[in-house]
Amino acid sequence: MAIEKLILMNIVGENLYANEVIKEILLLENVQVEDAYNEIENFRFSMDVTDRHLDEILGVTEAKSGVKYDYAEDFVNKLNLLKEIFSDDYTINKELLKKNVDTQDIVDTVNKIYNEIHSKYDILNSYYKDLNEIEKSIKAYNFISPMNIEMKTINALNNFNYTLGSFSKDNITRLKNNYSEITAIVVHVGTLDENEVYVVIWPHDLETETNRILKSLNFNKIEGIKEEFKESPEEILKILNSKKQVLKEKIDLLESEVNEIKDKFKDDSNYAYSVLHLLKKIQEIKKKMAFSKEHFYFSGWIPIGLKEEIKSKLSKYIDDDNIIFNDPRTNAHLKPPTKLNNNWLFRPFELFIKMYGIPSYTEVDPTPFLSMSYLFLFGFMFGDVGQGFIFFLLGVLLSHFKGMKMGGIISRLGISSMFFGVLYGSIFGFETVIPALWLNPFHNINTMLVVAIAIGVIMLTIGYIYGMINKYKSKDYYNIILGQNGLAGIILFFCLILVALALFTGERIISMSVLGAIIIFMIAIIFMKEPLINKLTHRKNHKLDSNFFVEGFFEIFEILLSIFSNTLSFIRIGAFALNHVGLFIAFETLAHIINSGVGSTIVYIIGNIFIICLEGLIVGIQGLRLEYYELFSKYYVGDGKEFETTKL
Amino acid sequence: MNNNLQFSSVNTKISSMKSKTLQENDYINIMNLSNVMEVLDYLNDNTVYQEVLWDLKGKEVHRNDIESRLYRFRELIIEKLILYIGNEYKDFLKKYLLRYEIEDLKLVFKIVRGKINPEYMDNYIFTTSKYSNIDFSELLEQSSVLDVLKKLKTTKYYRLIKPYSENISEKFNFYLEMVLDRYYYNELIEAVQRLPKTDDEKAAEILRRKIDLYNLEWIYRATKHFDMSKEEILNFVLGHGFKYDYKKLKKIIYSFDPDNPLKNFAGTQYEFIFNHDYDIDLFMERRIDRYIYYKALNLYKSSILTFGKTISFIELIEFEIKDIFSIVESKRYHMSANEISKYLIRTIEVN
Numbered sequence: 001m002a003i004e005k006l007i008l009m010n011i012v013g014e015n016l017y018a019n020e021v022i023k024e025i026l027l028l029e030n031v032q033v034e035d036a037y038n039e040i041e042n043f044r045f046s047m048d049v050t051d052r053h054l055d056e057i058l059g060v061t062e063a064k065s066g067v068k069y070d071y072a073e074d075f076v077n078k079l080n081l082l083k084e085i086f087s088d089d090y091t092i093n094k095e096l097l098k099k100n101v102d103t104q105d106i107v108d109t110v111n112k113i114y115n116e117i118h119s120k121y122d123i124l125n126s127y128y129k130d131l132n133e134i135e136k137s138i139k140a141y142n143f144i145s146p147m148n149i150e151m152k153t154i155n156a157l158n159n160f161n162y163t164l165g166s167f168s169k170d171n172i173t174r175l176k177n178n179y180s181e182i183t184a185i186v187v188h189v190g191t192l193d194e195n196e197v198y199v200v201i202w203p204h205d206l207e208t209e210t211n212r213i214l215k216s217l218n219f220n221k222i223e224g225i226k227e228e229f230k231e232s233p234e235e236i237l238k239i240l241n242s243k244k245q246v247l248k249e250k251i252d253l254l255e256s257e258v259n260e261i262k263d264k265f266k267d268d269s270n271y272a273y274s275v276l277h278l279l280k281k282i283q284e285i286k287k288k289m290a291f292s293k294e295h296f297y298f299s300g301w302i303p304i305g306l307k308e309e310i311k312s313k314l315s316k317y318i319d320d321d322n323i324i325f326n327d328p329r330t331n332a333h334l335k336p337p338t339k340l341n342n343n344w345l346f347r348p349f350e351l352f353i354k355m356y357g358i359p360s361y362t363e364v365d366p367t368p369f370l371s372m373s374y375l376f377l378f379g380f381m382f383g384d385v386g387q388g389f390i391f392f393l394l395g396v397l398l399s400h401f402k403g404m405k406m407g408g409i410i411s412r413l414g415i416s417s418m419f420f421g422v423l424y425g426s427i428f429g430f431e432t433v434i435p436a437l438w439l440n441p442f443h444n445i446n447t448m449l450v451v452a453i454a455i456g457v458i459m460l461t462i463g464y465i466y467g468m469i470n471k472y473k474s475k476d477y478y479n480i481i482l483g484q485n486g487l488a489g490i491i492l493f494f495c496l497i498l499v500a501l502a503l504f505t506g507e508r509i510i511s512m513s514v515l516g517a518i519i520i521f522m523i524a525i526i527f528m529k530e531p532l533i534n535k536l537t538h539r540k541n542h543k544l545d546s547n548f549f550v551e552g553f554f555e556i557f558e559i560l561l562s563i564f565s566n567t568l569s570f571i572r573i574g575a576f577a578l579n580h581v582g583l584f585i586a587f588e589t590l591a592h593i594i595n596s597g598v599g600s601t602i603v604y605i606i607g608n609i610f611i612i613c614l615e616g617l618i619v620g621i622q623g624l625r626l627e628y629y630e631l632f633s634k635y636y637v638g639d640g641k642e643f644e645t646t647k648l
Numbered sequence: 649m650n651n652n653l654q655f656s657s658v659n660t661k662i663s664s665m666k667s668k669t670l671q672e673n674d675y676i677n678i679m680n681l682s683n684v685m686e687v688l689d690y691l692n693d694n695t696v697y698q699e700v701l702w703d704l705k706g707k708e709v710h711r712n713d714i715e716s717r718l719y720r721f722r723e724l725i726i727e728k729l730i731l732y733i734g735n736e737y738k739d740f741l742k743k744y745l746l747r748y749e750i751e752d753l754k755l756v757f758k759i760v761r762g763k764i765n766p767e768y769m770d771n772y773i774f775t776t777s778k779y780s781n782i783d784f785s786e787l788l789e790q791s792s793v794l795d796v797l798k799k800l801k802t803t804k805y806y807r808l809i810k811p812y813s814e815n816i817s818e819k820f821n822f823y824l825e826m827v828l829d830r831y832y833y834n835e836l837i838e839a840v841q842r843l844p845k846t847d848d849e850k851a852a853e854i855l856r857r858k859i860d861l862y863n864l865e866w867i868y869r870a871t872k873h874f875d876m877s878k879e880e881i882l883n884f885v886l887g888h889g890f891k892y893d894y895k896k897l898k899k900i901i902y903s904f905d906p907d908n909p910l911k912n913f914a915g916t917q918y919e920f921i922f923n924h925d926y927d928i929d930l931f932m933e934r935r936i937d938r939y940i941y942y943k944a945l946n947l948y949k950s951s952i953l954t955f956g957k958t959i960s961f962i963e964l965i966e967f968e969i970k971d972i973f974s975i976v977e978s979k980r981y982h983m984s985a986n987e988i989s990k991y992l993i994r995t996i997e998v999n
Binding site (some may be wrong): 168170171174175177178181182183195209212213216217218220355357431 | 807808810811812814823827870876877878879880882883884894895896947957
């Protein structure tokens with residue numbers, strides 16, 4: 001549970017089997033590939049040194065990075081061919097890939113499919129092109145359709161030329177304002193989108209001038225007028241439309257033929273696609289490997305539980321001794337990535353952890369504590385059977401239909417809210433329907449606030465303990481005892497709480513003078529921590545100058561202040577629990593004022609929606625704030641890297 | 649929102665930003681430095697431009713680097729102002745940012761057409777703001793003008809550029825610059841004229857005067873240096889000028905004599921561009937900038953809780969950047985501070 005144990009796996013094998021080995025690794029989908037060449041360069045690539053592996057060991061010295069492996073262009077080209085024709089979304093079929101794959105066979109299949117379909121496909125494409133041209137012409141001739149003259153007469157004009165195109169509104173004004181100087185005749189024939197369409201006619205002799213003027217007016221020529229059409233525009237349109245009809249029929253026919261062929265090859269092509277995709281991935285992984293003349297070198301992180309499975313899967317290709325495992329527990333210089341592994345209850349909360357930062361490999365996974373405490377805090381502040389149920393439903397819907405990770409969190413929060421709803425006896429805000437198993441927050445304001453602080457003290461204590469465990473794991477032994485979040489800090493924390501307890505309730509568990517002495521002693525320890533640790537570890541002594549004392553003073557001041565504020569900060573959970581009821585009371589009063597069955601019901605419904613949206617959001621944020629700020633600062637660093645597996 | 653309150657927050661922000669702009673002694677200091685590196689270090693160590701120049705510190709830099717970074721600075725300022733200003737004004741300020749999108753677009757076409765050696769690509773950074781919807785890295789992957797255009801199909805640029813893309817001639821770049829710039833100024837001026845308050849006309853005036861001056865510069869240069877018909881010249885003038893509308897410009901174009909430009913402007917407000925015996929061409933742009941600069945300075949000082957403050961501040965920043973850039977440029981020619989000051993938009997006495 002929590003952070004999964006990982007192990008670094010180095011594989012040395014014969015180049016002959018490289019593809020098969022990578023394929024097996026890829027199919028596991030549970031390996032984070034490391035750059036093997038980099039590992040070798042940095043002397044981290046360890047292997048068994050025995051006589052039997054002399055070749056492999058010697059190979060290391062001449063190994064080169066696989067980066068130079070070309071980008072599998074062949075496969076990519078073939079993949080694109082398939083995509084161009086089928087354009088469907090293929091699914092990668094892993095089961096089929098597990099069997100032996102004959103690359104040549106696949107390439108042949110693709111070629112076969114392509115040959116069979118490609119000539120038809122080309123014709124189809126040329127039809128599409130023709131259709132496009134015809135549609136353009138129809139559009140163009142439509143603009144001049146009222147003109148009752150055969151186009152051949154116009155085309156045969158010796159001294160004049162014409163064109164069709166559009167101007168923007170702004171340029172039309174410019175054109176109009178300078179009609180007298182323009183070297184062409186312009187006739188308005190229609191509108192296209194936001195632009196005005198004109199026929200422009202000019203004498204041959206003024207071709208250059210006209211063109212330049214048109215260009216300066218951002219004239220956009222409309223394509224589609226062609227010499228080959230000689231009839232009057234109206235007749236041309238008739239001809240074009242019938243051509244279009246014929247062409248469309250041809251396209252339909254051909255499309256259905258192509259589709260038939262596609263159906264015939266559906267499975268084959270899907271298989272080919274899967275294989276080509278696999279080959280492409282293999283090429284990508286090769287870039288991260290190193291190669292000598294005869295051997296390849298692979299390096300990657302795997303979950304420790306996968307060790308035997310991988311060994312047996314690769315045994316066909318590689319000697320057992322050539323798969324070397326390197327455990328980070330025995331090799332401190334290895335920096336493994338972090339793979340979070342939590343049960344279904346806690347898993348959605350990994351989202352909150354990732355938002356803050358992944359724990360490093362040696363840290364304790366904070367997810368369980370964060371999940372439990374967050375659930376508790378939220379429920380405590382937002383305890384209501386009815387509203388909680390709505391949250392639950394909302395969460396289930398979100399995660400089910402939208403696939404949102406947040407949905408998992410919301411539904412769990414809903415359950416927690418329902419649980420506290422039972423304790424508070426609150427359903428949709430009404431406190432009279434079901435009996436409270438514990439208490440009604442609004443009738444026990446002081447109890448709520450005191451309990452809130454008590455919860456804070458308990459949670460902070462757990463935070464301190466977590467922090468000490470983390471320090472132990474990262475071998476920061478001195479800080480466990482002397483640090484502000486270590487033993488010294490925790491004793492200081494408790495003594496201050498006892499003092500506060502004594503001041504407010506008169507309850508003296510330990511006499512004040514003893515407490516005072518302990519507090520001063522602890523402050524002194526924390527204050528002198530650096531020089532003390534240096535002394536104990538025989539490092540160079542810390543300079544005890546004025547800087548040290550000023551810094552130290554402010555540090556202590558900050559520590560005391562934060563103990564005080566972190567603890568009081570938890571009052572908010574009591575306050576929000578009250579607030580939750582308070583908001584409802586406000587709506588209840590409104591409902592009473594309206595005092596009509598329908599009106600009051602509407603107010604109750606709006607009130608509940610309002611409370612769920614606003615209060616739910618606020619409470620969620622406040623809870624997260626307590627987690628991130630008050631608690632994480634005690635024990636969590638979160639500077640790890642996530643375990644990223646290579647997927648097919 | 650209350651009329652006056654609407655500008656109080658943005659004006660406070662502007663005052664704070666204005667206080668961080670360069671002071672006269674900063675200009676004198678950088679004019680006296682001996683090379684580009686030193687200017688860069690000075691800007692990094694002593695000025696707010698560190699925000700966009702910090703990563704160039706200690707590096708061998710090309711002038712283009714500094715120029716585009718400085719423009720990025722102005723863009724950042726506009727982006728910040730957008731956050732502080734009322735909704736009606738946000739859209740207008742976003743139009744200002746179009747300019748950077750357009751400059752980047754021009755750059756894309758230059759690169760795609762192979763006019764820029766890919767080796768020096770690093771000297772050009774794209775400055776487009778977060779308000780742009782264009783994916784420039786995608787455009788850069790295209791191999792021809794038509795491909796780029798295809799990617800722009802859903803934008804307003806498509807219709808503008810398409811007429812010139814069919815057969816790409818040497819003049820493609822010219823048309824591209826002309827239509828895009830015209831589009832930018834059109835959008836900007838139309839937006840400024842839509843602003844709701846009567847006071848905003850003063851803010852619009854400064855931009856519309858700029859249009860006037862750019863039009864006159866265009867007419868002068870095009871008639872004198874370009875082989876263009878009067879109709880073409882007229883078609884490329886910008887609209888919405890303050891003193892010169894289309895009709896007046898038409899009259900000027902058909903009677904303009906580049907050898908005696910003063911004929912049309914004697915006694916007008918814009919006489920100053922042409923009433924010199926020599927160096928009309930060399931100093932024309934600086935004279936125009938200086939005129940607008942003082943207009944902007946004036947507007948800045950006289951605007952109390954109006955939009956004029958915002959618009960004049962944006963213009964002032966533009967001139968500051970232009971001046972810094974002139975100084976950087978002059979370092980190449982080893983000019984003395986005294987000489988450099990002649991090319992600056994602001995007047996600075998150098999002893």
